[in-house]
Every structure is written in structure tokens, then in C-alpha cells.
Amino acid sequence: MSARTEAGADRPTLELRDVAKSFGAVAALRSGSLEVWPGSIHALVGENGAGKSTLVKIVAGVYRRDGGTFRLRGADVDFGSTAESKAAGVAVIYQEPTLFPDLSVAENIFMGRHPLRNGRRIDRPRMYAESEALFERLGVHIDPRRPARGLSIADQQIIEIAKAISLDAALLIMDEPTAALSGVEVDRLFAVARSLRDEGRALVFISHRFDEVFALCDTVTVMRDGAYVSTDAITDTSVDEIVTRMVGREVAELFPKTPAEIGDVVLEVDGLQSVGVFHDVSFTVRAGEIVALAGLVGAGRSEIARAVFGMDRYDAGVVRLGGVGVRAHNPRAAIRAGMAFVPEDRRQQGLVTESSVARNVAGVIRRRLSTAGLITSRAENKASGPWAGRLEVKTSALDMTAATMSGGNQQKVVIAKWLATEPRLLIIDEPTRGIDVGTKAEVHRLLSELAGQGLAILMISSELPEVLGMADRVLVVCEGRITADLDRATATPETVMHAATRTGDGAAGAERSVTVGRPEKQEASA
Amino acid sequence: MTSLLAPEHREPTRSYPSYSRPLVLRLLATREFAVVALLVGVFLYATANVEFFDGPLTLYFLFRDLAPVLLIALPMTLIIVTGEIDLSVASVMGLSAVVMALLHFEAGWSIPAAAAVAVVVGTICGAVNGFLVAYVGLPSLAVTIGTLALFRGIAVGLTGTTQYTGFPQEWRDLALDRISEGSRFPLVLVPITVLAVLFLVLLHFTTFGRGVFEIGLNDEAARFTGVDVERTKFVLFVFAGAVAAMAGIYFALVYNSARGNTGEGTELKVIAAVLLGGVSIFGGRGALPGVIAGALLIGVLSSALRLESVEDNQINIIIGGLLILSVISGSVLGALRGRLRLPGRAAPPPPGPPGGPGTEAPPGA
Numbered sequence: 001m002s003a004r005t006e007a008g009a010d011r012p013t014l015e016l017r018d019v020a021k022s023f024g025a026v027a028a029l030r031s032g033s034l035e036v037w038p039g040s041i042h043a044l045v046g047e048n049g050a051g052k053s054t055l056v057k058i059v060a061g062v063y064r065r066d067g068g069t070f071r072l073r074g075a076d077v078d079f080g081s082t083a084e085s086k087a088a089g090v091a092v093i094y095q096e097p098t099l100f101p102d103l104s105v106a107e108n109i110f111m112g113r114h115p116l117r118n119g120r121r122i123d124r125p126r127m128y129a130e131s132e133a134l135f136e137r138l139g140v141h142i143d144p145r146r147p148a149r150g151l152s153i154a155d156q157q158i159i160e161i162a163k164a165i166s167l168d169a170a171l172l173i174m175d176e177p178t179a180a181l182s183g184v185e186v187d188r189l190f191a192v193a194r195s196l197r198d199e200g201r202a203l204v205f206i207s208h209r210f211d212e213v214f215a216l217c218d219t220v221t222v223m224r225d226g227a228y229v230s231t232d233a234i235t236d237t238s239v240d241e242i243v244t245r246m247v248g249r250e251v252a253e254l255f256p257k258t259p260a261e262i263g264d265v266v267l268e269v270d271g272l273q274s275v276g277v278f279h280d281v282s283f284t285v286r287a288g289e290i291v292a293l294a295g296l297v298g299a300g301r302s303e304i305a306r307a308v309f310g311m312d313r314y315d316a317g318v319v320r321l322g323g324v325g326v327r328a329h330n331p332r333a334a335i336r337a338g339m340a341f342v343p344e345d346r347r348q349q350g351l352v353t354e355s356s357v358a359r360n361v362a363g364v365i366r367r368r369l370s371t372a373g374l375i376t377s378r379a380e381n382k383a384s385g386p387w388a389g390r391l392e393v394k395t396s397a398l399d400m401t402a403a404t405m406s407g408g409n410q411q412k413v414v415i416a417k418w419l420a421t422e423p424r425l426l427i428i429d430e431p432t433r434g435i436d437v438g439t440k441a442e443v444h445r446l447l448s449e450l451a452g453q454g455l456a457i458l459m460i461s462s463e464l465p466e467v468l469g470m471a472d473r474v475l476v477v478c479e480g481r482i483t484a485d486l487d488r489a490t491a492t493p494e495t496v497m498h499a500a501t502r503t504g505d506g507a508a509g510a511e512r513s514v515t516v517g518r519p520e521k522q523e524a525s526a
Numbered sequence: 527m528t529s530l531l532a533p534e535h536r537e538p539t540r541s542y543p544s545y546s547r548p549l550v551l552r553l554l555a556t557r558e559f560a561v562v563a564l565l566v567g568v569f570l571y572a573t574a575n576v577e578f579f580d581g582p583l584t585l586y587f588l589f590r591d592l593a594p595v596l597l598i599a600l601p602m603t604l605i606i607v608t609g610e611i612d613l614s615v616a617s618v619m620g621l622s623a624v625v626m627a628l629l630h631f632e633a634g635w636s637i638p639a640a641a642a643v644a645v646v647v648g649t650i651c652g653a654v655n656g657f658l659v660a661y662v663g664l665p666s667l668a669v670t671i672g673t674l675a676l677f678r679g680i681a682v683g684l685t686g687t688t689q690y691t692g693f694p695q696e697w698r699d700l701a702l703d704r705i706s707e708g709s710r711f712p713l714v715l716v717p718i719t720v721l722a723v724l725f726l727v728l729l730h731f732t733t734f735g736r737g738v739f740e741i742g743l744n745d746e747a748a749r750f751t752g753v754d755v756e757r758t759k760f761v762l763f764v765f766a767g768a769v770a771a772m773a774g775i776y777f778a779l780v781y782n783s784a785r786g787n788t789g790e791g792t793e794l795k796v797i798a799a800v801l802l803g804g805v806s807i808f809g810g811r812g813a814l815p816g817v818i819a820g821a822l823l824i825g826v827l828s829s830a831l832r833l834e835s836v837e838d839n840q841i842n843i844i845i846g847g848l849l850i851l852s853v854i855s856g857s858v859l860g861a862l863r864g865r866l867r868l869p870g871r872a873a874p875p876p877p878g879p880p881g882g883p884g885t886e887a888p889p890g891a
């Protein structure tokens with residue numbers, strides 16, 4: 001099956017040289033170069049806007065390049081559609097795969113090329129058998145008969161990979177596959193990626209997480225401002241070196257947490273419970289303190305935060321802010337009490353992307369800007385300008401929409417919108433997901449500075465370095481319960497991961513493997 | 527609590543112009559302006575070339591017949607901007623006309639009292655729609671197709687085949703009156719203007735109106751921002767019910783007729799006017815002046831064509847074609863604007879820290 005991938009190890013699977021692509025007057029890619037060899041996992045790193053995604057889309061056949069060389073296994077190619085690139089052995093696995101939710105896993109894998117019996121009937125037994133064989137090769141257990149709806153993002157990616165293998169793809173490009181995965185899921189993905197490498201396929205791995213790049217890849221190519229910067233063997237380089245090349249300047253420390261004076265209790269959560277989601281959750285956040293909610297994706301961290309802010313209902317428990325009870329299931333009451341909430345999904349929850357910067361920034365404070373309910377654009381512009389300025393939002397005017405901004409810039413707009421409310425508690429869910437390194441450091445510095453000014457911060461993060469670097473205290477959530485309350489000194493990757501997976505507690509681990517429905521053997525390496 | 531990030535802590539490092547385009551462009555390069563321009567053009571052309579168009583009766587009849595559409599288009603605009611729709615408004619018209627007629631002719635109530643109860647009935651109809659859409663969470667298209675049949679069924683059930691006519695002349699005169707003796711403008715334009723100004727302010731100059739747009743663009747983000755999505759939608763459906771009831775009362779008095787099928791088909795004329803006025807059926811986009819111009823454009827066009835002895839079904843073909851053209855031009859204009867905006871965005875290096883163009887390339891990596 002992999003004959004095609006093993007042939008020709010003397011030439012690179014993918015060869016891009018000085019590839020360019022412009023949209024109108026904007027050059028998204030000026031000079032992209034990339035050389036990926038069979039049996040190699042090649043990291044492609046760069047800030048948001050460096051041109052990585054454009055490069056990938058050219059390889060995938062989404063865009064046609066304006067110029068430059070594009071070779072696959074030595075042959076010049078020029079794809080006009082994604083179908084052509086698939087036929088040529090290119091597979092792209094996106095951060096959030098797009099499966100047909102109501103079709104079965106097997107139907108998704110064989111979409112458009114179902115095995116047929118006579119009379120053009122779909123041969124389901126064969127389809128299921130082949131799917132099972134694929135999953136076995138990947139070492140995962142997913143029932144090919146179940147519908148895709150309700151599968152975790154990690155499982156959906158595995159299905160995309162299975163699809164790619166069934167197409168005998170020689171080149172797999174994974175565009176930020178780990179952004180939404182938990183530690184265990186990342187380990188499983190890496191195991192799959194390594195086995196594909198060992199079969200002689202070429203892999204491109206795009207990630208903002210350097211620990212992953214260094215753990216998985218053998219070669220790394222850096223891009224900046226739409227152009228190629230460097231390619232090195234991973235053993236010959238360091239995180240600092242790569243970061244410097246990516247931003248073109250020295251980045252100050254990535255997690256500049258300065259100790260802040262810890263004040264009175266601001267947020268007090270007591271016995272919060274939502275049946276089937278989280279149980280008996282009690283914790284406090286003090287002024288000047290950054291408390292992180294850590295744990296696996298799906299452990300219930302975001303759900304707890306949403307309930308505290310009043311987005312979701314809860315069945316029992318109390319939320320107090322500054323000693324005063326906050327009405328349940330009412331975000332407006334939470335906002336009035338002094339809470340701010342930067343949600344996980346910027347485009348869907350944090351911003352009205354089609355709306356202007358001014359209206360987004362003034363979105364929460366507009367009641368205050370109005371007289372008797374009346375409001376003008378002038379008042380919104382006047383109030384939002386300074387906040388956008390303090391956060392150094394990059395936009396040419398306040399009436400530009402947030403839709404075309406980069407992730408980091410959008411996050412600044414969301415933060416500006418909430419800081420404008422002058423909150424006492426900032427809840428921030430995945431503060432730097434999908435944000436480039438430069439902006440990431442800015443966000444971290446800002447959080448540290450805000451804590452220094454007495455803001456209480458509750459941060460949810462799936463990135464362990466961020467949790468350990470930023471938090472004064474780490475609350476680990478596992479299956480809807482807080483399983484550990486660690487201070488800065490005792491919080492280490494090991495203690496957090498143990499509490500997050502309850503590896504110390506054999507019974508709970510077994511329970512999890514049953515409910516999730518796949519073996520936990522990867523957990524040992526976590 | 528001191529204000530966080532207050533100026534003494536951190537001066538804004540950048541300032542921004544409020545607008546990316548000059549005022550002239552912001553006003554003129556819009557779909558609403560295109561509709562207004564088309565309206566003025568058609569009006570001037572008809573005045574100059576269509577016989578009797580500038581006669582004393584043309585505009586009077588035009589406004590008189592268009593009044594229900596103009597009225598209902600106001601709340602309908604807000605509903606469509608939230609991404610919902612209300613198809614039951616014409617049935618509410620019929621039901622309120624019938625209720626008023628029954629109370630007046632069968633129970634002997636005075637017209638004002640009967641009309642007040644009819645408006646209450648319309649408001650309750652709107653509340654039923656609003657409750658099912660906003661609080662139960664059902665799709666408004668399905669809900670209001672259901673209540674379209676339900677309210678119409680009640681109206682027909684109450685009257686059977688009876689047609690009520692013979693409303694008191696004094697009230698009919700009020701509905702038919704002109705603003706001043708011999709004026710071309712019917713008196714009904716006064717309440718229409720008042721309501722239009724109220725809805726215009728509500729949509730474009732209140733925090734409530736900002737919420738209406740946000741719900742249409744992204745209701746989840748609106749909820750995170752503290753917009754009461756449910757209440758907003760509920761209130762809008764209640765408004766639509768109340769205004770539709772007023773339109774029904776007006777309709778009964780003007781045409782001296784109330785029966786089960788009063789107002790049938792008005793909902794589609796209203797929606798056509800709203801969409802022609804530049805409101806996006808997907809929600810989040812639109813402006814009330816455009817809708818008023820859209821409704822007037824339909825009125826002026828049909829009136830002028832009728833004077834030219836064009837048949838009604840041909841008029842329908844022309845207006846239908848115009849509506850489709852306007853929807854197409856909306857997407858074409860959007861695409862053009864997107865293309866024109868790109869160079870403008872990249873060209874002037876923004877003030878402040880060196881960071882390249884103000885925004886990332888559209889397919890930002």
C-alpha cells in the first residue's frame with residue numbers, strides 16, 4: 001500500500017521554492033520555500049500572518065500560486081483544486097476537521113469512493129472492515145459504525161488521518177492539530193505521526209507550541225512576513241533561536257509574571273454543582289492573584305467558568321463577588337457585579353466579527369455611554385479609541401470590522417472590550433490560543449500587569465507552560481471536580497498532569513478509560 | 527476600586543481615526559442610498575412622463591394603499607435584522623379588523639374601545655410568536671407559518687362568510703382624511719412618520735438597537751456581551767403584533783370592510799419592501815431609511831405603471847425582478863467593496879509601532 005511513499009527516497013516529497021501569492025495588493029506570501037523529505041516530520045513555524053496557512057493552501061490546491069516552483073516527488077505540479085492535490089497524494093489535516101456529523105465514521109472515511117457491491121450498492125461490511133483495519137494500524141479504537149457527531153476533535157483528526165492513509169497520501173500536512181487537544185490526546189496523535197513517518201511518509205507539522213515541535217519533529221523551517229527564513233535540523237537549534245528568527249527581534253521572556261501583592265478575596269465559589277458536568281466546586285480568587293484552572297480538555301474547566309459568569313445554569317452552590325452573592329444564570333448580573341469574561345472562542349463568542357472595532361470595544365460599556373438608552377457612534381468611538389490604543393490594536397480606523405484581523409489582534413479587541421468595563425475579576429479562557437508568539441508575550445505581560453494593579457484573574461489554559469509560568473495558584477480539574485490546589489512552588493508538569501489524569505488513583509483512571517472508550521496506555525508517557 | 531489600566535498607568539500608545547472612509551462615501555456608497563436614488567429617479571421620471579402621475583389623487587391613493595405596508599415594515603425591519611422573520615403579520619391584521627368589527631357591530635362597542643381591544647389582541651398575538659421564538663427557541667419561520675394559519679383561522683372562524691361594512695362615517699373620514707384641505711398627503715402619514723422616527727431611533731440610536739444588530743450578526747457573542755437576546759426578540763415580535771393590529775384597524779376603516787381574509791398577502795409585500803430596502807435576510811445588516819425608500823419605490827413604481835395601463839401581473843413581474851436584482855446587487859456591491867478596500871488598507875503605513883499593515887492579509891496564516 002505504501003509502495004508509492006517508499007519509492008524515491010533520493011528526492012524530497014515536497015519541494016517549494018520562492019512561491020508567491022498575493023490577494024489584491026496584499027502579498028500573503030512573498031517567497032515561501034519548503035523541502036520535505038520522506039520519513040521526516042518537518043515543523044513549519046512562524047507568527048500568525050507569516051504565510052504558513054497560505055503556503056499550505058497552495059499545496060492543498062485551495063489557492064493557485066502566482067509564481068515559484070512547486071514540485072511533488074520531483075515532478076512539477078500546479079493544482080487547480082483540492083481534488084487534484086488529493087489525487088496526487090497530499091492530505092491536509094486542519095485544526096478543526098470538517099466531518100459530516102450525521103454520517104458514520106466509516107462513511108466519512110470513504111466519502112465519495114465507497115466500496116461497491118454489484119448493482120452499485122455500498123458494500124458496508126467491507127467499508128467497516130477496512131476502517132477497522134485502518135484504526136488498528138493507527139493503534140486507536142473508534143467504532144466505524146458510530147456517527148461522527150459527538151466525537152472529540154482528537155478523534156475527528158484521527159479519522160482525517162485514517163482517510164489520508166486510505167488514500168495512500170505521501171504527504172500529510174497537519175495545521176495546528178494540537179491546539180484543541182489535551183495532553184493524552186496529543187501523545188496519541190504524536191504516536192500516530194511517528195508511525196506514519198516510519199512508514200516513509202513525509203509530514204509537515206504546524207504548531208505554536210515549541211515543546212511539541214521539539215518533541216516530535218526532526219527538521220524545522222521558520223517563516224516570517226511571508227518569506228522563508230531558515231531550515232535546521234531540530235538538534236542543531238534551540239527554542240530561543242527559533243523565536244528570535246520568527247519575530248525578527250529578541251522576545252522578552254515569554255511568561256513575564258511578576259509577583260503581585262495579593263489582596264482580599266474577590267471571587268468566592270462555594271459548592272457549585274451542575275449535574276453531570278461538575279460537582280462540589282469551591283475555590284476563591286484574590287485581588288492581584290492569577291488562578292489557573294488546568295486539566296484536560298473536556299474536564300469541565302470552561303463549564304465551571306461559564307457557570308460562574310452566568311452563561312450556564314447550575315443546580316447548587318453560590319458565587320460571590322466581593323462578598324455579595326451574584327444572581328445565577330444571568331451574565332448581565334455578573335457584569336454589573338464586576339466580572340469580565342474573555343471566552344474561549346473569539347470568533348463565535350468573544351467578538352461580533354462583522355461589527356466594527358468601535359462597537360465591539362464599546363459593546364459591554366454602551367449602557368454606561370448612553371443617556372436614557374440613546375447612544376451615538378461618536379460616543380462609542382470616543383470611548384473605544386483609547387482602549388484600543390492601550391492594547392495596541394492594529395487597525396487603520398475604528399470602523400473597520402474585526403473579521404479580517406489576525407487572532408492576536410482580535411484577542412486584543414476582546415480584552416479591550418472587557419477592560420473598558422473596569423472589572424474586579426477577569427475570567428480568561430485560553431488567553432493565547434491560536435495567537436502568535438509576539439502577541440502571546442504581550443498578552444502575558446498584560447495579564448501580569450493587570451494582576452499587579454489588583455485585578456483578580458481566573459485563567460483557563462490547556463498549555464501547561466502557560467499555566468505554570470503565569471499562575472500564582474493552579475486548580476486542577478478532572479472529570480468535573482477540583483482534584484488539586486497547587487501553589488506556585490508545588491505546581492510542576494508532573495503534579496498537574498497527575499491530578500488532571502488522576503494517575504495516582506487507579507480506580508478513577510479505569511473509570512475514565514471506560515467512559516471515553518479507548519485505552520489509556522499512552523497516559524503512562526504523560 | 528481604581529480604574530485598571532487608567533491613563534496614569536498606561537497612556538494609549540496609538541490613536542485611531544474614527545472612520546476609514548470620508549463621510550460622503552459612507553453616506554453615498556451604500557445600498558440604502560442606491561434605493562433612495564432609484565426612488566427619486568423613478569419619481570421624477572414618472573412626474574415628467576406619466577400622464578396624471580402629478581395629479582392630485584395619485585400620491586393620495588399611493589400613500590393610502592401603501593400605509594399598512596409602510597407601518598408593518600418598521601417592526602419587520604428590526605425582526606429581520608435579528609435574523610428572524612414574522613410571516614403572521616397579515617393574519618394579525620385580519621384578526622384585529624375582525625375583532626374590532628365584532629365588538630362594534632355585535633356588542634355595540636364604540637370604535638375607539640373596539641380598536642383598543644383589537645390592538646391588545648394583536649399585541650397578544652405578537653407575544654405568542656415572541657414567546658415561542660425567543661423563550662421556547664423555535665425557528666421563527668416555522669412558528670409564524672403556524673400562527674399565520676392559526677390567527678387567520680380564528681379570524682375566519684369568528685366571522686364565517688360575513689363581511690362587516692358600514693363603519694361609522696366619522697371614523698372612516700378620519701382614516702381617509704388629508705393632512706390639510708386639498709393636500710396630496712393622507713392624514714395617516716402623521717402616525718406613520720411618528721412611528722418611523724421612533725423605530726429609526728430605536729434601531730440606530732439606542733443600546734437596544736445595537737443589541738438587535740449584534741443578535742443578527744452573532745447571537746452567542748451578543749449573549750456574552752450581556753445582551754438579553756430573548757427579551758429583545760420577544761419585544762420585537764410584540765411590536766410587530768401591535769403595529770400589525772393598527773394596520774388592520776386602518777385597513778378596515780379605509781376600505782369599509784372587515785372579514786376573515788382582510789389583509790391577506792400583505793406579509794409578502796412587507797418583506798419584499800424590507801429586502802428591497804437593503805436589509806439582509808440573514809440578519810445583522812440594514813437601515814430603516816432604506817426600508818422606507820424600498821416601500822415607497824414599490825408604491826411609486828406600481829402607481830406609475832398602473833397609470834400607464836400596465837397590467838397588475840406585469841407590475842408584479844417587474845417588482846419581483848427588481849427585488850431579485852437588488853439582492854444580487856447587494857452581493858456584487860459587497861464583493862466590490864471588499865476588493866476596493868484591500869489596497870486602501872495596505873497602502874498607508876499605520877502610525878505607531880512597526881507592525882506591517884493595519885490588518886493581516888485576509889487568509890491570515
